Amino acid sequence: MDTPDTAPPQDVPTSPDLLADSPDGPRRGSRMSDARPAPGKRQAGKVRIGDRLFAGSSRGSGIVLLVVMAAIAVFLTIRSVNAISHDQGNFLTTFEWNTQEGAPLSFGIAVLAFGTIVSALVAMIIAVPVAIGVALFISHYAPRRMAQALGYVIDLLAAVPSIVYGLWGALFLVPHMLGVNAWLNQYFGWTYLFGQSQPGAQPRSLFSVGVLLAIMILPIITAVSREIFLQVPKMYEEAALALGATRWEVIRTSVLPFARSGIISASMLGLGRALGETMAVATVLSPSLLLSFHITDPGGSTIAQNIATQFGESQGVGRDALIASGLVLFIITLLVNGGARLIIARRKEYSGANA
Amino acid sequence: MSTISTSPRRSPLQGSLKERRLPRWTPVATVAGAVALAVVLGVVFDITSHLQWGLMAAIFFVAGQYLLARQVEGPRQAKNGLVSSLVWVAFLLALLPLFGLLYYTISKGASVINGTFLTHSMNLISPNQVGGGLYHALIATLEQVGIATLVATPLGVLTAVYLVEYGNGGPLAKAVSFFVDVMTGVPSIVAGLFILTFWIVILNQPYTGFAGSLALMILMLPVVVRSTEEMLKLVPNELREASLALGVPKWLTILRVVLPTAIGGITTGVMLAIARIIGETAPILMLVFGTDVINTNPFKDPQSSLPLYVYQQYAAGTDASQARAWGAALVLIALVMLLNLVARGIARWKAPKASR
Structure with a gap:
């Protein structure tokens, strides 16, 4: 190693400053830290004002960010505890949301959490297989030129604001779901899930929300999965091809195993977005606090949508109750994102071979 | 791999390396056959929904292709073909709603957008009246997003600089990194709720565009930090070392060497973050x-905002107002796409040259 050469010569006047700064210095490469002389040898010198300012401001920004985030967490928790202590019912199992002043406060997260999870699940069940298919199509099946154009389009679609999906969902998708619901009711009504208690009702249901969310998160999952499929080392695929594998066998034996954790984290990303989605749900759903497994029946409610529709009318503890529900949503998304990050971290360990 | 080595050759008696193959025109013929069959069935059984015709055609195509291949080419090739067909079907299935969305928005919105729509507000125009525009919303959106960007970008970039250049994986850096991750997961409605109770209820501030900007900042910060951090990590250490070895102070090294090298990626990240927050409705609402x-x-005083405008015009429920909602949605999409394209352009323009 030629590391000693990187240390500045002693007679250059700037060197003490440079070295005095090195406890904070760039130590991402081990070579840099090797270059640092032992503390005893360090010459005392004045610290440049620019260095101090810059280091201070960047550290300050980090601290500001930390404070903001900690403030959010603490604040939400305090408010939620306050709300839950005023709750006459059980916060986890109560099926109503009475937060008007005067009347006894009684609210629970059960219906909202149910609606949130069901709509997100429907979205995932529809979107993930299709997204993997589209990503495979772009990375392995489509002609190159077409694939590139499609990649752009998918990236752009991933950035379309959710309110536009909501508008389209409410004015275009909902009327068209009528036929789908009737068909599902006719042929799959026996599953209970797709049975309708009032056939022909406006399909402003959790199922429609799930379908809309699926369409919304499809470009995101596709975009991320495509990136991962493209990262698969060419030699794996070529090795499989050399053994006489068909295209599907190449994908099954070399692409999918490599990309598995990436696909999972992409899906988690989509799931996180589906869980926290507000406006697309608020425009499509006709909310009610009914917990029903007939997912094509109108009604149901999600946490985010409930906050958006209720916050205007609620005051004081009622608002705190909404914050408590927001905290639950926060925790759910945190768990999902944490899971995704764990999976990505595990993938990093194994990807050293192709670095 | 056992499936590969032990797979039966369909025609061992031929004794050549050539296997029996379906002619190249088979997929086209199968598509034609499937569509024809679906149309016939649709007419015979009087199925009105053309979506069902399409689905039937897709199923016939996949099944037909599989059976044909199985007969002629063997199970492995058949399975391969089956997956190919499924991937194509998935692609078309996804294309339908996504392009439907774009097409529908453009066709509905384009008829509304004209000079008046872009330069007038909704003042004194009732929901069922034609006319009016989104000027007030457009201005307000640009201002709110501008303020959020002006605050979040320096803060985010500096935080990323801290994480990469100064943090050294110490406890503060770890805590910041962890909370950036946590912040990424904050649903926009929760960010809005936080600002609402903290800024408006407790600090007793009025409803203003700035309050919206605060929430947008919270949403934008982690995105900027993460993308900038990734970009700074990509800057080769040799550049830093060379600069430091020349006696350049650290802060100048970062300012003149590290940041300029990564500026393309950083700008792209900021642009994408803007595109992400410009469509946020819930906190603005x-x-x-x-x-x-x-x-x-x-x-001072309430403002409007493009996504909020879309929502309000939709919620007003009349034909005229919903037409305006489509117009505003189209403008919003156009803005987002413009930002995306600019980001891409910058990324390509500033990308390190491959030569040398």
């Missing part, structure tokens, strides 16, 4: 309150 008049001051 809570904090900016909405108005029909032009208010160019984001620090």
Whole structure:
């Protein structure tokens, strides 16, 4: 190693400053830290004002960010505890949301959490297989030129604001779901899930929300999965091809195993977005606090949508109750994102071979 | 791999390396056959939904292709073909709603957008009246997003600089990194709720565009930090070392060497973050309150905002207002796409040259 050469010569006047700064210095490469002389040898010198300012401001920004985030967490928790202590019912199992002043406060997260999870699940069940298919199509099946154009389009679609999906969902998708619901009711009504208690009702249901969310998160999952499929080392695929594998066998034996954790984290990303989605749900759903497994029946409610529709009318503890529900949503998304990050971290360990 | 080595050759007696193959025109013929069959069945059984015709055609195509291949080419090739067909079907299935969305928005919105729509507010225009526009919302959106960007970008970039250049994986850096991750997961409605109770209820501030900007900042910060951090990590250490070895102080090294090298990626990240927050509706709905008049001051009195405008015009429920909602949605999409394209352009323009 030629590391000693990187240390500045002693007679250059700037060197003490440079070295005095090195406890904070760039130590991402081990070579840099090797270059640092032992503390005893360090010459005392004045610290440049620019260095101090810059280091201070960047550290300050980090601290500001930390404070903001900690403030959010603490604040939400305090408010939620306050709300839950005023709750006459059980916060986890109560099926109503009475937060008007005067009347006894009684609210629970059960219906909202149910609606949130069901709509997100429907979205995932529809979107993930299709997204993997589209990503495979772009990375392995489509002609190159077409694939590139499609990649752009998918990236752009991933950035379309959710309110536009909501508008389209409410004015275009909902009327068209009528036929789908009737068909599902006719042929799959026996599953209970797709049975309708009032056939022909406006399909402003959790199922429609799930379908809309699926369409919304499809470009995101596709975009991320495509990136991962493209990262698969060419030699794996070529090795499989050399053994006489068909295209599907190449994908099954070399692409999918490599990309598995990436696909999972992409899906988690989509799931996180589906869980926290507000406006697309608020425009499509006709909310009610009914917990029903007939997912094509109108009604149901999600946490985010409930906050958006209720916050205007609620005051004081009622608002705190909404914050408590927001905290639950926060925790759910945190768990999902944490899971995704764990999976990505595990993938990093194994990807050293192709670095 | 056992499936590969032990797979039966379909025609061992031929004794050549050539296997029996379906002719190249088979997929086209199968598509034609499937569509024809679906149309016939649709007409015979009087199925009105053309979506069902399409689905039937897709199923016939996949099944037909599989059976044909199985007969002629063997199970492995058949399975391969089956997956190919499924991937194509998935692609078309996804294409349908996504392009439907774009097409529908453009066709509905384009007829509304004209000079008046872009330069007038909704002042004194009732929901069922034709006319009016989104000028007030457009101005307010640009102001709110501008303020959020002006605050979040330096803060985010500096935080990323701290994480990469100064943090050294110490406890503070770890805590910041962890909370950036946590912040990424904050649903926009929760961010809005936080600002609502903290800024408006407790600090007793009015509903203003600035309150909306605060929430947008919270949403934008982690995105900027993460993308900038990734970009700074990509800057080769040799560059830093060379600069430091020349006696350049650390802060100048970062300012003149590290940041300029990564500036393309950083700008792209910021642009994408802007594209992400420009469509946020929920926090704006809570904090900016909405108005029909032009208010160019984001620090005083309620403003409007493009996504909020879309929502309000949709919620008004009349034909005229929903037409306006489509127009505004189209403008919003155009803005987002413009930002995306600019980001891509910058990324390509500033990308390190491959030569040398």
